[in-house]
Amino acid sequence: MIAEYGQLALTFALCISLALAIVPLYGSFKGHQTALQLGNPLSYALFLLTAFSFWALSYAFWSNDFTVVYVATNSNSLLPWYYRLTAVWGGHEGSMLLWLLTLSGWIAAVALFSRSLPLQFQGRILGVMGLIAVGFYAFVLFMSNPFMRSLPYFPVDGRDLNPLLQDFGMIIHPPMLYMGYVGFAVSFAFAIAALMGGKFDSTWARWARPWTLAAWMFLTLGIMLGSWWAYAELGWGGWWFWDPVENASFMPWLVGTALIHSLAVTEKRGTFKSWTVLLAIAAFSLSLLGAFLVRSGVLVSVHSFAADPDRGLYLLAFLLVVVGGSLLLYALRMHSVRSQARYELFSREVLLWGNNIFLLTATLVVLLGTLFPLVHKELGLGSISIGEPFFNQLFYYLVIPFALLLGLGPWVRWKQQQVQPLLKPMSLVAIATLILALGTLAATQSIQANLALLGLLLGAWVGSSAIFELLQRLQQFGSVKQGLTKLNASHFGMTLAHIGFAVLVVGVAMTKTYSVETQVRMKAGEQVELAGYQFKLVEVYPLNGPNYTGEAAELDVSYQGDYVTHLHAEKRFYTVQRTVMTEAAVHARLSRDLYVALGESLSDDSWALSLYVKPFVRWIWLGGLLMALGGLIALCDKRYRRKTAPGELKETADA
Amino acid sequence: MNPRRQKRLVAVVAFVLLLGGAIGAMLYALQQNIDLFYTPSQLIEGMGDDKIKPEIGQRLRIGGMVVKGSVRRDPNSLKVSFDLVDTGPLVTVEYEGILPDLFREGQGIVAQGVLVDEKTILASEVLAKHDEEYMPPEVAEAVKGIKHVAPKNMQSYGQPKVSEPETITPEQGKPAGQQP
Numbered sequence: 001m002i003a004e005y006g007q008l009a010l011t012f013a014l015c016i017s018l019a020l021a022i023v024p025l026y027g028s029f030k031g032h033q034t035a036l037q038l039g040n041p042l043s044y045a046l047f048l049l050t051a052f053s054f055w056a057l058s059y060a061f062w063s064n065d066f067t068v069v070y071v072a073t074n075s076n077s078l079l080p081w082y083y084r085l086t087a088v089w090g091g092h093e094g095s096m097l098l099w100l101l102t103l104s105g106w107i108a109a110v111a112l113f114s115r116s117l118p119l120q121f122q123g124r125i126l127g128v129m130g131l132i133a134v135g136f137y138a139f140v141l142f143m144s145n146p147f148m149r150s151l152p153y154f155p156v157d158g159r160d161l162n163p164l165l166q167d168f169g170m171i172i173h174p175p176m177l178y179m180g181y182v183g184f185a186v187s188f189a190f191a192i193a194a195l196m197g198g199k200f201d202s203t204w205a206r207w208a209r210p211w212t213l214a215a216w217m218f219l220t221l222g223i224m225l226g227s228w229w230a231y232a233e234l235g236w237g238g239w240w241f242w243d244p245v246e247n248a249s250f251m252p253w254l255v256g257t258a259l260i261h262s263l264a265v266t267e268k269r270g271t272f273k274s275w276t277v278l279l280a281i282a283a284f285s286l287s288l289l290g291a292f293l294v295r296s297g298v299l300v301s302v303h304s305f306a307a308d309p310d311r312g313l314y315l316l317a318f319l320l321v322v323v324g325g326s327l328l329l330y331a332l333r334m335h336s337v338r339s340q341a342r343y344e345l346f347s348r349e350v351l352l353w354g355n356n357i358f359l360l361t362a363t364l365v366v367l368l369g370t371l372f373p374l375v376h377k378e379l380g381l382g383s384i385s386i387g388e389p390f391f392n393q394l395f396y397y398l399v400i401p402f403a404l405l406l407g408l409g410p411w412v413r414w415k416q417q418q419v420q421p422l423l424k425p426m427s428l429v430a431i432a433t434l435i436l437a438l439g440t441l442a443a444t445q446s447i448q449a450n451l452a453l454l455g456l457l458l459g460a461w462v463g464s465s466a467i468f469e470l471l472q473r474l475q476q477f478g479s480v481k482q483g484l485t486k487l488n489a490s491h492f493g494m495t496l497a498h499i500g501f502a503v504l505v506v507g508v509a510m511t512k513t514y515s516v517e518t519q520v521r522m523k524a525g526e527q528v529e530l531a532g533y534q535f536k537l538v539e540v541y542p543l544n545g546p547n548y549t550g551e552a553a554e555l556d557v558s559y560q561g562d563y564v565t566h567l568h569a570e571k572r573f574y575t576v577q578r579t580v581m582t583e584a585a586v587h588a589r590l591s592r593d594l595y596v597a598l599g600e601s602l603s604d605d606s607w608a609l610s611l612y613v614k615p616f617v618r619w620i621w622l623g624g625l626l627m628a629l630g631g632l633i634a635l636c637d638k639r640y641r642r643k644t645a646p647g648e649l650k651e652t653a654d655a
Numbered sequence: 656m657n658p659r660r661q662k663r664l665v666a667v668v669a670f671v672l673l674l675g676g677a678i679g680a681m682l683y684a685l686q687q688n689i690d691l692f693y694t695p696s697q698l699i700e701g702m703g704d705d706k707i708k709p710e711i712g713q714r715l716r717i718g719g720m721v722v723k724g725s726v727r728r729d730p731n732s733l734k735v736s737f738d739l740v741d742t743g744p745l746v747t748v749e750y751e752g753i754l755p756d757l758f759r760e761g762q763g764i765v766a767q768g769v770l771v772d773e774k775t776i777l778a779s780e781v782l783a784k785h786d787e788e789y790m791p792p793e794v795a796e797a798v799k800g801i802k803h804v805a806p807k808n809m810q811s812y813g814q815p816k817v818s819e820p821e822t823i824t825p826e827q828g829k830p831a832g833q834q835p
């Protein structure tokens with residue numbers, strides 16, 4: 001019965017979302033106070049109903065209710081309880097329910113935390129989010145119902161969760177990612193609500209900023225976890241594959257990054273308004289595009305769900321309605337908005353404009369590389385694939401000027417900056433950069449590699465510039481100690497996120513240059529040397545897990561005769577799904593990873609093994625983590641929680 | 656022109672130049688990195704209406720079913736070779752390294768590599784999907800004949816012909832190498 005209650009709750013939720021889409025918007029245009037005030041309780045009700053529905057599906061998984069088709073296809077009674085619960089979002093239907101849960105969660109959060117906003121504006125935001133919700137709730141209920149039963153003939157046991165997804169990274173990767181994707185719906189709703197009112201001021205940007213930052217932070221974490229999961233779970237030793245679905249999550253991230261920078265200009269200087277609105281629309285549209293690409297089956301990738309053209313068509317239509325509708329509104333309303341502020345050629349505004357240009361060009365590169373094969377095929381020109389070198393090459397050229405600008409950006413004042421005062425601090429940064437980069441290379445005893453040198457130079461440039469700038473800013477308060485308490489949190493957040501980017505760049509360049517790998521044929525007792533490390537295969541023995549069998553290999557690693565670590569790599573055969581999975585053994589240090597994946601069994605008792613030594617690979621995820629942390633700190637800035645001043649409130653209420 | 660307009664013009668020109676340069680570089684890079692996808696019969700008989708065959712030394716992707724019993728391993732190294740098929744002739748793929756977890760005889764795979772002679776590919780990468788029943792979509796199309804053209808004379812007659820089959824069933828309905 002529980003599953004039926006879940007479906008009932010979901011049906012009610014669809015009705016509530018319809019009400020949410022109509023009532024507050026009606027109230028905002030008619031000036032009907034009661035209708036506007038209904039927005040909050042409707043939002044809470046939507047969240048509670050969705051949470052109940054999600055709980056009902058989780059309960060079906062927990063209790064192994066294989067009469068529910070979705071449970072039967074994605075779970076198994078032998079699956080450990082924690083994977084049974086995460087299997088809830090292991091397939092298309094359940095992951096859509098998770099999507100609804102995050103969407104309703106964001107709606108409830110907006111209702112809860114923006115009570116200080118003018119009622120009319122808040123009502124419009126909730127109304128727009130309600131419209132989005134209607135689209136998604138209808139999609140889940142009518143096109144991918146997770147509560148479908150297969151009575152009276154139901155399977156005795158389930159078909160098991162895809163072994164790839166039986167991993168810790170999978171437990172948190174999708175929720176984080178969805179929080180990010182759906183979070184951009186909030187920025188989108190803010191933009192659309194402001195378009196309806198036709199009023200954009202710095203107050204509006206100050207309201208929209210924390211929500212965008214929050215969404216961006218979750219998306220950063222989600223992408224980073226996905227990369228780490230692919231590294232640990234796929235046994236290829238790579239951390240980014242330019243897989244279409246990775247690209248689908250990377251595009252909203254790039255636009256979202258551009259958006260938080262553009263919002264800063266709108267808040268501080270009152271310009272870039274129409275640009276900011278366009279970016280907010282673009283970020284959410286790209287999130288929807290991602291959903292379409294993943295769920296329509298037009299792409300073949302590790303992530304793609306079971307292909308269903310109808311679902312794809314629905315999502316495509318939804319995407320077109322959202323993009324078309326918002327662009328139409330934009331065209332109708334935006335011409336009346338004027339930016340007043342003036343700025344010179346050398347000013348922070350122009351540098352942030354440059355930041356946006358590079359981020360958007362990067363988005364264009366990813367979009368082109370992802371969609372071109374689709375277009376090519378649909379035109380009947382044959383199937384093609386676009387190689388990794390395409391992305392790598394173009395990002396190589398994009399990151400260099402981007403990082404140079406990034407090192408300069410925080411030093412430059414708004415409005416106008418004289419060159420003279422910057423010469424001294426910038427040359428100090430340049431010297432520090434050279435010392436840091438060459439010093440690191442000298443310490444690792446190799447100066448010839450140009451990619452690593454370039455990466456280190458850029459990373460050190462961005463990093464040391466960020467730190468020096470922070471110090472200088474702190475000193476302006478009298479002393480560093482005083483500054484620490486007075487400087488606002490968003491400045492610390494920015495600095496940390498920029499350092500995170502520097503760490504990421506160093507990690508990528510070092511890993512790309514110095515990683516070594518080999519695929520070898522080994523027997524127990526044999527030894528192979530790679531980058532100074534001796535890998536000795538001790539033994540290979542059979543394995544018996546709850547829902548899998550397989551083999552495990554034990555290796556001892558030593559460096560120049562000194563024992564380093566013991567590695568345990570597995571090759572699992574999941575009996576229900578009849579799939580083989582590689583569980584790589586990783587020994588992680590900040591300066592390098594040792595990575596071993598067990599390959600196939602060969603004749604004469606020998607085994608194929610992949611061995612990798614990957615210097616600085618941890619820095620890539622560390623960089624992502626620092627960026628997300630920077631976003632979190634910026635989010636805690638006091639000014640986002642300050643009550644709106646009465647004057648501002650009135651001004652916007654009149655709009 | 657007043658200085659404000661002039662500044663704006665400079666900004667617009669800079670923007671257009673940057674954008675143009677970026678798009679040019681992108682298209683150039685794209686052109687360098689396109690790998691065409693072939694099935695074994697397309698590789699041997701040519702692709703499309705013009706029957707274009709790939710040149711020796713060209714980078715390409717090939718997808719097909721691994722022929723049962725065709726996997727040959729070198730006893731002393733990780734070198735391996737196997738045959739691929741869709742509906743017609745066989746091609747041979749040579750590879751050195753670890754095959755993906757889901758590589759199995761009779762299953763669909765995709766290999767990326769360089770054509771070394773008319774029917775041999777030296778693969779740099781072999782991909783198999785994490786799915787038991789996986790067949791690359793292009794191969795599925797080739798062996799199942801999903802993409803068919805309706806007979807042209809159907810419409811020209813006043814009444815529909817009952818005797819005309821509604822769908823065209825290809826002679827090889829099942830992928831080669833698949834056991835009942």
